[in-house]
Amino acid sequence: MQAIDVIKRRLKEERIPDVPETYATKKKRPAEVAFMDVNLCFPCGKCPDFCPTQCIQHLPPGTLEGRGEQPVQVRYQECIGCYICLEICALLTDYDAIRMYDVNLVEQVLGVDIGDRPPAEPETPEPWEEYWSEGGGYRHMGNGSRIREKINADERAILQGERSST
Numbered sequence: 481m482q483a484i485d486v487i488k489r490r491l492k493e494e495r496i497p498d499v500p501e502t503y504a505t506k507k508k509r510p511a512e513v514a515f516m517d518v519n520l521c522f523p524c525g526k527c528p529d530f531c532p533t534q535c536i537q538h539l540p541p542g543t544l545e546g547r548g549e550q551p552v553q554v555r556y557q558e559c560i561g562c563y564i565c566l567e568i569c570a571l572l573t574d575y576d577a578i579r580m581y582d583v584n585l586v587e588q589v590l591g592v593d594i595g596d597r598p599p600a601e602p603e604t605p606e607p608w609e610e611y612w613s614e615g616g617g618y619r620h621m622g623n624g625s626r627i628r629e630k631i632n633a634d635e636r637a638i639l640q641g642e643r644s645s646t
């Protein structure tokens with residue numbers, strides 16, 4: 481068993497395909513979507529590999545001054561709100577840089593509609609640090625990992641084996 485299997489089992493996310501071998505597409509409007517706190521994202525590059533819709537990407541070069549490799553951010557219109565990225569960042573890295581936000585709030589703040597299908601063309605993400613970061617303008621849902629307290633010793637050993645601080 482691998483860390484992603486532990487996370488999926490504890491999240492009860494069996495509907496999520498076997499990332500990174502196969503991927504999914506949004507088929508209904510999610511209740512929540514993920515955003516990275518770009519000030520906390522290292523970026524270690526782990527979460528993009530495990531996102532089932534592959535909607536996490538690095539910000540375009542030069543977006544944030546003083547950052548060599550740019551942090552990652554979500555193309556939220558493609559996000560299915562599965563929590564996988566949040567748990568990967570919380571449990572397999574030292575950064576805990578991802579939080580979920582109510583989709584109604586996101587629509588209101590960004591002045592967009594979030595529907596039940598992804599857009600025809602992927603939209604380039606922005607930092608949105610004034611909204612979705614520590615000290616940003618809006619409250620996230622929950623406070624990080626939903627499964628940390630449920631993980632048993634065997635599962636913890638698996639996570640520890642794949643954990644990285646780089």
Ligand code: SF4
Nearest residue numbers: 521522524525527569
């Ligand atoms: S797992 Fe966390 S630190 Fe790593 S790229 Fe994703 S958001 Fe950034």
Ligand code: SF4
Nearest residue numbers: 531559560562563565
């Ligand atoms: S919650 Fe994270 S892993 Fe799941 S679809 Fe959204 S960005 Fe991808």
